[in-house]
Amino acid sequence: MSGQFAGKTIAITGAAGGVGQWLCRFFGEEGATIAALDRSEKVHELVDTLGQDGITVRPAQVELIETEAVETAIASFGQVDVLINNAGISTNPTLANTTPASWRADMAANLDAAFTCAHAVLPQMVERRAGNIVNVGSVNGLSALGDAAYSAAKAGMISLTRSLAQEYGRYGIRANIVLPGTVRTPIWDHRIAKDPDVLKTLERWYPLGRIVEPYEVARVIAFLASDAASAVTGAVIPVDNGLTAGNIVMARELTVEEF
Template sequence: MSADFAGKTIAITGAAGGIGQGLCRFFGQQGATIGALDRSEAVLAFAKSLKDDGIAIQAAVADIAKPDAVRAAMTAFGDVHILINNAGLSRHPTVASTDPAGWEEDIAANLNGAYNCAHAVLPQMVERRGGAIVNVGSVNGLHALGDPAYSAAKAGMIAMTKALAMEYGRYSIRANIVLPGTVRTPLWDARKVKNPDVLKRLERWYPLGRIVEPDEVARVIAFLASDAASAVTGAAIPVDCGLMAGNIVMAREITLEEF
């Protein structure tokens, strides 16, 4: 059990999703009390299953795009020592397929929702003179990879993270963001039904030759949330099997070398 997380409450948004479930399980096994937040009622059954396994967890159903609902959920969680803004979605793959309502939906579900959650817990962190916020962004925030509204929101999350780090560092509150690449979640099972080779096609873009596993994201988040990263704030860290290191497919074509 990690001494960094024992006795602490960690609020995790998007808790019913693939990465979210992994985060709840990971930190719960480290002795933390989990505040699991999701707009899907599936989070209630998930929380019960973890509670049956001996993990201290309470769940709340709320849409993070709605500030009042977020405030009520965070209040119910009590003292929130660490916030992990994991929730997010993308429903509009191209600019052409994105109308104004769709743009607003993706921005609200990603950027605005993360802000609402941070806004809800910052006062108590300031009062305690300590806390950590870890935002879950995406490599889409650094590079054009489709899903333009989602990508714009994730880019905004990077800027928001740096602003939080700048303004709240004097209260010993740290804010960092991880930027996952393609992560192996149940979402890809549905994609594989349509195209069984979709992951093989993606993997050739990754220098490590594979996509990211959920627990690999969790371990980087755990580092940033822990005392081991006590001097780290305002950082944006790709967790992407090397995707942002360069364009390996183009490099192979140019050099005619398979490296």
């Protein structure tokens, strides 16, 4: 796969986050120029951090739900060949502690931001009749796994992806979505501080017996963004070490077998 994205510009939202930084590095090492978008000022640090390895980063600190700000940032990047809607947050573990305001905030940060960014890049992609959008959803979009507002937003991203694929396929634009399971990123640090074994506990729910590494998500996104996936659009692909294949813990208890 080495160098296949050379000369291309890849816009990555949530670029300063755990998975986002991995994506920036992964595609940068493949020769792409990274258009890094994040609401955090840490996005500017990527210029120096990744620049030391020869990766070109063009940062934009922007609120992804602010239409004009996003359109201005996208325009400053020039041609965007691939958009990776990676940004996302979860602030409401349960419905009981979710308020109408916090529900709207999670929906905006996850679903609305993905639409806003897609809306900003689509005109130029339509004009040149080529483009690629990869959304980063979650297995939460398929099942009730807590974080109800986040889960509803990620379910909405699945529908958005399919609509993009249907309506814009005639312009040579592909849209797909990956659904990661638990990914080993710094976002888990506060949970590990409370329970050092939390990730080990979660591993028993995964048929492969481990959680997902960030580079494994990046590899699937890279496939979808590449010419190798030229006939793939509207796809919903779990990257979850088998979590959505079924309930392995329940299966073991039902069969009284360890497998």
